[in-house]
Each structure stands twice: as structure tokens, then as C-alpha cells.
Amino acid sequence: MTDMSPLDDVTVVDLSSGVAGAYCTHLLAGAGAVVVRAEPPEGHPLRRRSASGIVSPDGEDGALFRFLAGSTQSVVADPERPADVALVLDVLARADAVVWDPDSRLAAVPALQPAALHERFPALDVLALTAFGLDGPWAGRAATEFTLQAWSGAIGWRGLPGRPPVSVGGRVGEWMAGTFAATGLLASRRRRASDHGGQILDTSIFEAVALSLTNMHPVTYFAEAGRPRDPAPMSLLPGIHATKDGWVGFMTGTGQQWLDFCVLVERFDWLDDETLIAQGERERRRDELTAHIDAWAAARTTAEILELAAALRVPAAPVGNGATISAIDHFADQEMLVEAPEGGVVQPATPYRLHGKASLPAPGRAPALGEHTAEWARRVADGPRPSAGPTSGPGGRLPFDDLRVVELTAFWAGPSAAQFLGMHGAEVIKVESPARPDGMRALSLRAVDEEQWWEYAPLFHATNTGKLGLGLRLDRPRGLELLVDLLDTSDVLIENFSPRVLDSWELSPELLHQTNPGLIFVRMPAFGLTGPWRDRTGFAQTMEQASGMAWVTGFPDGAPQVPSGVCDPLAGAHAAFALQVALAVRDRTGEGMLVEVPMVASALNVAAEQVIEYTAYGVLAQRQGNRSPSAAPQNLYRTADPDDGLGGPLVAISVETDDQWTALVDALGRPGWAQASELAGFAGRKAREDELDARLGAWCAQRSADEIVAALWTAGVPVARVAMPHEPDHTQFAHRGFFETVEHPVEGSTIVAGSPVRFTRDRYPVHRRRAPMLGEHNAYVVTELLGMTADEYDDLEANHVIGTGLRLDG
């Protein structure tokens, strides 16, 4: 097979104008898809102004735009000119998919609305990105990332004692939505291959935020716990601490890592205190613990601390930012940050690697506005209009119903990648050691002396739906042989252990491809399979610390804070995307490959703006608490509702556009102070945001949250009640069926968040099968799939090669 770009047979039209749509098509173009951006004459908004508010010099495209639009084409079309709209429709007639959001003048043309496009081009996949989804009671309502975070509970839970809760900086939710969108589009494309039927992929940014920024499935957790979450905001501990020369971040995700951390900071009394293994107890003793950790860290350099932490296998990272990350040796060594094709700017590289014969195209430059208009006009004039092809009715096959996936995964990132394949039809077999199961099981609601305590773990239930469970010990030679036999009958292997683990089992692609050349082998290490940090371990929080995400989260006068968790679904969705890129190659050639998806690489992509803006404009993004570089006024405000003892209840208000400001002024009753002419523009509002906060604060303090939301939302102002993350009962979620009920034989009924990308052609619940119990499907795998006899099965069980339930004693 010759070198090929995996998606070079895919054409996508981009009608979107936000970060989510642009990142979606950036990922697709990065895998070789032809992406044609259809822009109104004023151009994509990011050509002039970045998401962080930097205005590009006259006549120059913004640096963030150049990154996001690299390797794409630009067709300019005036929405007022029928001939221009006809050209866009002609390009769409030749496309496989369109990415749409409602915010450009072109996307607002009636013929270019999702339903109209679906009707006109039934074979086209129409990916719609909106704040709340295309229908439901909240559809079309005003929102910004900040108010979406507030509604979802993503703000309410995060904070430090004595301070208001704090939002996640950097519009991570929009990037997350773009990743889910790209991943969903490829899945839909694979389904289309069977019947040529396109569909609307109705993507809700709100749901993407709720799934990723609320600190790990709180709805499931508290539904199973049968109680609401403690209303006090929380922060990671140990978390981010000042060192002699900067900041260092820790994340002790397992009991063992906490114990190792105690050794690191030389507190053997903490090591002996079993109560401190529980995060709740650490939170209760926050001041005492923080005082010691701060003093210990302040006496050492970041490099010294990281070296010690790596030796003790405590997940840790320097707290990177736009100015520092390009100098980090591992990122340089692994070429995770590279010079932009236009030169002079550093930007993230493609967040995954294919180790196969297919190669990803080199990053290309962004197109000038309308650079490809004439070429497309010629092309559509010359060529016949392609026919849509036959389409079958609803009820076609699921995208991955021909795939068997084996996962050797733990916690959230790896399991979520495999879960996506299961949601859309794959048979997924989760392998766990009965002696060392997925660490998510340790976050159980039952004490360890209770029967089957490991089956009461809500986060395991939420991240492992749709899977079968195989209890198999890979530290036994016969266990490994059995796994290799299983992989011979499988299509995909996904793993997210530290790299040394699979190496110690000698499970290499070379070995596995000898007997199954079609196997796609996805590895999701923390930092990469090679490079100086190869053997370091890490959780989502570690990636948030290293990539810059934590740097822009928190108050300007305080330490950086982690978003806490977003890098897990982010890594999972990037892995599901990269895996599908490899699958596209396999569908054409039959050849599998190794796919490397370092967690940190997806985090660096999503935090791209920081390094890009620093290297392009010398601007270092900073923490702004609940304010934003691109909105003013924006903040949390106390309402007149009865005091909750924590400084609330609060509402979130966010004004990004001049129209939203006008709407706010009207809703406030056009007070004199709001009529000042300089407030009509963003710069004037930004300059006076302290005063605006005081005015809005006084207005909100006289009203209940419900009154404020009703008055402002009706007027078109982005507003939200600051909700807690365990509340699943928003009418909009209910309308879209975002949360699905799943029955579990031990735990009972539970509620699990679904997919932010709603497939509208074949509607099916995504959680059709509950999470497996440990070793529940051993008999199916061993006797049915591998054809072993009942005696052989018994022998494997008697020798503890396979097992059901936890068995720590070997």
C-alpha cells in the first residue's frame, strides 16, 4: 500500500463561526479531509479577533484562526446574492458533511439551515452546533460558555473556602464540543457507508460542558449515593503549589499515590493516618495540609520536585502557560508544539500519531478569505452535479456493529474511548484483573468490608456502560495467551496504562499484527510512548496543570486551579477520533496499525490559544476569575434569595456582543448610567467592568434568581442560575433525553449522561447495556468466543487465571 491520507475521500463544508466548529473541521482537515470554509464577505470572526479578545493587526488574519483553519479552503459568499448562495449549495452537493452553527450571516440563510440542508441533500451529514440543541424549551436562547458552565454545575462546585466559585478559563467547553462533533461525524460517516443516508447530528455545547466540566459524572454519583452533593465548592488537595521558581501541580488519584505523596513531602505521620486517604477528610483539614505542602514546595525548585515525584510515581507536572510550555523538554523532544507553516508562531501538533503506512498530511497554511471561490465556481460549472445516491429508511445499522473491541483500561480517559464505540454498536470487552481491577471501582459507596463493595462504584457505572466484563490476570502466562487469542478475533485494542505495563507483558503491535494484521491498537499514555516524560504517570488534572488550562483558571490573586476532569473525556474523544481515522484506513486497505494518543497532546491542542497568542503577539493569558477577555460585563452576582451560607445563591451574567448589551440595558429599564455612549462598544464596557459589576450586583441583589433569569433571558441576555452539578432535572436535558436510566443488578437504578451529539436518523439510547460486574462475562468470552471446553474453563478458574469478583489474595 502506498502512503495515503486517511480521510482524503471526505469533503466537509464548514459554515460555522465559533471555536467549536473550527476545531471540529481542524481535526478533520488534520486527517486529510477536504474542508471548505464558506464565509460571508466579512470573513470568519476569528480572522479579526481571537476568542481571547486579541484584535489582529489590520489586514492580517488572527493567529488562532490561522491554526484552526490550517489546510482548509475558503469560499466567500454574500448571503444577499442568490448566485453566491447557489455556489455554496453546489459545493454542498459535492460534500459528505457540513458543520453548521447559527452565528454567521451566511449560516442564517434559510436554505442553509440544518433542516433545509437535510431535506435538500439527504445523503449529507449535517452537524449542527448550538448552545442547547436544535429543539427543546431552551433552544435558541442566549448563552455563552460562561453561562453554560453555570447552568451545568461546572462552576458551582469549584472553588476555595471563602471565595466565590470559579469558572474554567479558556472556553474549554467549546473545544470539547468540537471534539465530540468531529468524533460523531466520523461515526455517522461509517454508518452512511451502508445506506448513503445522511442525518442531522444535533450537538449541544451545553451537554458537552455538562459531561466534561462537572468533575466526573456527578449526576450518576449522587443519584446512586441517594443524597445531594455538599454545596461547598471544592478544590484539589494536594493541588497546585508555589515553588521556589514557579508552580507545581499534583494529583493523587489512588490511595497508593496519596501514600507516596506523603513520603514525597516527608510527612510520615500523614502516611500512618488512614483517614487522610479520603479526599473529604483532606478537605476538612485543608489549612493544616496546605500550610505544610506550601512550605515544602516553596523550599524547592519545580524541577527538583518533579524529579522526586517521578521517582515515587506520584502524578505531577509543572504548571505550564503560553510563555513556558514551548520550552518544556518533553514537548520539544516529542514535537508536540511546532512552528506554524506561516512561521513565527508556535502551535500544537496533531494530537495523535499513526504508526502505520497511512500518513497524516503536513500542517498547511490557512487560506486567504475567498482564496478558493473561483476554483470552486469553475469546478461546479464543469462537473455534473453528483446524485445523492440511494438512501434507505430509518433503522439502518449502527456505525460499529461489525467491530469487537478489547479494552485494557482504567479510570475515565481510556474507558470513555471504548464506551463511545459501544454506544454506537461495537461489542466491547473490558478486561480487568480480579486482583487489580479498574481503579474507578475503588471510588465505591460501600466500605471495603461490605460484600461486593467494588460493584457500588458510580463512576465505574457511568464510564463503562455497553461493555462485557472479562476477569483475566495478565500477570499469568496463560492469561496473556488467552488475551492474544481474543485479540486475534478482535478489531480494536485500547489501553491506558503507563507505557511500562504493556511493555512488561510484551504486547507489541509487531507481535499482535503477526496473527491479526487488521488490529487497530490504540495506546493512551499520559505523555507519550517515547520522550523524557514517557514513564511519568498522570491524570486529567496533571494534563490540565501541564498544558496551561489550570493557568487560566482561578482568581488573578490566587493560585491556578484545575478544571478537574475535562482532560479525560477530552483524551477519550480524541482517541475515539484517532481510532476512527485508523479505521478509515483499515476499511480501505484491511490494514490495522498502532495509534498513539498521549493525553497531554489533546490538552495542548485545546489550550492552543495560550501558546499561539504568546508567540504571535507577546500576550500571556492570565487568570481572570469569573471575568473573561471576550465578555464584559461578566461575573457571578448575589441574588435576593435566602442566604445559602456560602455567599449565594448566585446568577451568572455574560455579555459578549453589543446586541446583548443593548438587550441588557433594555431589560434593566434603560437606566441613565447604562446609556453612556462608550458602553455601547466592548472596549468601553471592559474598561468600566468594575462599575458595571457594582451596578449589576445592586440590581441582582433586589431580585430572586428566577426573576433575574426570566427578565434577562427573555430579553436575549446570556444568563444562568449557578446550579450544582448533581442536578439532572433541567427541562432541556429532559427534552433531549440526555440522561438515560440504567438498571444495575447490585446497585439498582442509576442515571448516566448520554452523548452531546444526538444522531437524529436512527435514534437509539446510547446506554443500552449497563456496566459489567467484575468478570461477569468470562463464560461467554472463554467458551463461546474462544471455543474452550467447560473443563478448560474450570481449570482456568481453579488456577486463578480468570476470576469473577475481587480476589486480592492472588
Ligand SMILES: CC(C)(COP(=O)(O)OP(=O)(O)OC[C@H]1O[C@@H](n2cnc3c(N)ncnc32)[C@H](O)[C@@H]1OP(=O)(O)O)[C@@H](O)C(=O)NCCC(=O)NCCSC(=O)C(=O)O
Ligand atoms: C492512571 C495512572 C496514573 C495510574 O497509575 P498506576 O495506578 O500506577 O497504574 P499503571 O498504569 O502504572 O499500572 C497498572 C497496574 O495494574 C496492573 N494490571 C492492570 N490490568 C491487569 C490485568 N488484567 N492483569 C494483571 N495486572 C493488571 C498492571 O500490571 C500494573 O501493575 P503494577 O505493574 O504492579 O503496577 C496510569 O495508569 C497512567 O498514567 N495512565 C496513562 C494516562 C491515563 O490514562 N491516566 C488516567 C486518566 S483517567 C483520570 O484522570 C481520572 O479518571 O481521573
